[in-house]
Amino acid sequence: MKIVFMGTPEFAAHILDQIIQAGHQVVGVVTTPDKPAGRGQHIKFSDVKNFALSHNLPILQPEKMKDENFVQELQNLHADVFVVVAFRMLPQVVYTIPPKGTFNVHASLLPQYRGAAPIQWAIMNGEIKSGVTTFFLKHEIDTGDIIYQEHVPILDTDDAGSLHDKLMEVGADLIVRTADDVLADRVTPVPQPEISDLRPAPKIFKETCRIDWNLPAVRVHDF
Secondary structure (H helix, E strand, O other): EEEEEEOOOOHHHHHHHHHOOOOEEEEEEOOOEEEEEEEOEEEEHHHHHHHHHOOOOOOOOOOOEEEEEEEHHHOOOOOEEEEEEEOOOOOOOHHHHOOEEEEEEEOOOOOOOOOHHHHHHHHHHHHHHHHHHEEEOOOOOOOOEEEEEEEEEEEOOOOOHHHHHHHHHHHHHHHHHHHHHHOOOOOEEEEOOOOOOOOOOOOOHHHHHHOOOOOOHHHHHHO
């Protein structure tokens, strides 16, 4: 069975490594275009690209996800499934290409903490548990049918960094299990439950990080 992997940061690179170690054939890796970074504005590769280069995997770096040449390249790879980890929003013309679908892993217990920063917001809001979710993609971001979930406790000593590392390990195992079962037609996805008190996880900006000192001490600590 053939997999196309899409991702960018360390979280995704670690999971890509686990997919390869599990014996799956990765026929293509899609990641963000190279861009200048730092004071010297030197060109920086994503963690996923660095990993793909070290393992001689084919790399695609589209500027636009709907680019006809990029879509054609994906089709030519004849992958059975696409796996997406910490990447851009995909258009329908892309995520509907593989016959077994496209699934994503999200670092929260969906439907809670949909968005770009689920790990940080879980810590900031004082949650006592988090987790990872694998789900099939559909148009609305982070809303697709759930395949599997794994819970992870958040300790008083955890911060966003330590929770990231725990979720990365659990997420890698869950992705491999999901890939195995999707390719073997052993999954029964279920719609995400309707919840009235949804907590979002939007991208964090400088303004987001202003502390409200009128909050209780524990809330200030979590923030």
